[in-house]
Amino acid sequence: MEEREAEIYAELRDAGEVCRALGIEALPFRLPERTESSPGGSGGRDEALVRLRSEIGDCRRCKLSAGRRNIVFGEGRADARLMFIGEGPGKDEDIQGRPFVGEAGALLTKLIEKMHFGDKNLMRTDVYIANIVKCRPPMNRDPEEDEIASCRGFIERQIEIIRPEMIVTLGRIALQTLLRRPDIRITAARGNFFEYEGIPVMPTFHPAYLLRNPKDKWLTWSDAQKVMGRLAGHE
Ligand code: SF4
Structure with a gap:
């Protein structure tokens, strides 16, 4: 059958x-x-993500729960080849319950849509986008160590379920958290491949930083080109 x-x-x-x-x-x-039994199917992964979301529930595991409106779980293809990870939701994301939907999100979407594999341009819906912490830190401050420690298990489970071929971390916090290297600097690391559980990781700047420093956009584009090259088997 x-x-x-x-x-x-x-x-x-x-x-x-x-x-x-x-x-x-x-x-x-x-x-x-598509189901898990269909060619290239993602059914099992979709269900696993739904199960994980329901496990998170109305999470109160850290103090960020006090000020949030919505938990921003993440969105995209459960069988995405490419996953983008930021640090945490901002104001717009908190209101809408979706990752990267504000001004920085629009810039990320633009970057994704400029990327291509062969002759196929990527769309935002082709990738998976999530954050290290799922609730908005007050006044957009950096998430604190205890908050990251409470939440990091969720992004690790998302990666485990999706099993992307490559991860792009956006900004310092996502990079340091994923690699468990608090010493690593984004300016030195970006543009170089690292590894998380056997998955290549490309660090690049957070789109919010690029909005403040548009002259560095070309650096992120060059990082994205390396990602495309590696996914196409040319790196
Ligand atoms: S940030 Fe993560 S651990 Fe903290 S309340 Fe939100 S979902 Fe739970």
Whole structure:
């Protein structure tokens, strides 16, 4: 049965590609949702993320819970090849319950949409975006050690579930936390590959920093190019 489902899925996908090649944007049918048994499926990972979110519940494990409006869990493809990790939600993210939706988020989205693998441009929905802490620190201050310690298990579980081929950390806190290296400096580390549990990690600047220092945008673009090169097998 699983084999037949895979065949049906492949036939529908091929038909969809023919339609798109003919310039027909809206398909006369919907592709079935992928399941873990479908080729390239993400069903099991989707469910695991949902389970993790419900485990977090109305979390009060650290003092950031006192001032938050929403827990910002993360969003994107459960089977994403590429994962972006920032430090924590800001005001807009706290209000909307979604990561990177403010001005810095718009810049991150622009960066993602400039990236491509082969002839396919990435879309924000192709990647997974999350933060080290899931609740907004007051006045956008850096998350403190005890808060990071209470929350870091969640991002580690997200990485474990998604198993991305590569991680891009955004800013100092995400880099230091993920690598457990409080000494590491973003200015020295960015542009170089590190590793987390066997997954290559590319550190780059946080988009909020780039809004304040637009002259450094080209450095982040050069980091993104290394990521694309590695994912395409050219690095
Ligand atoms: S920051 Fe993390 S650990 Fe702290 S309350 Fe929010 S979800 Fe829980």
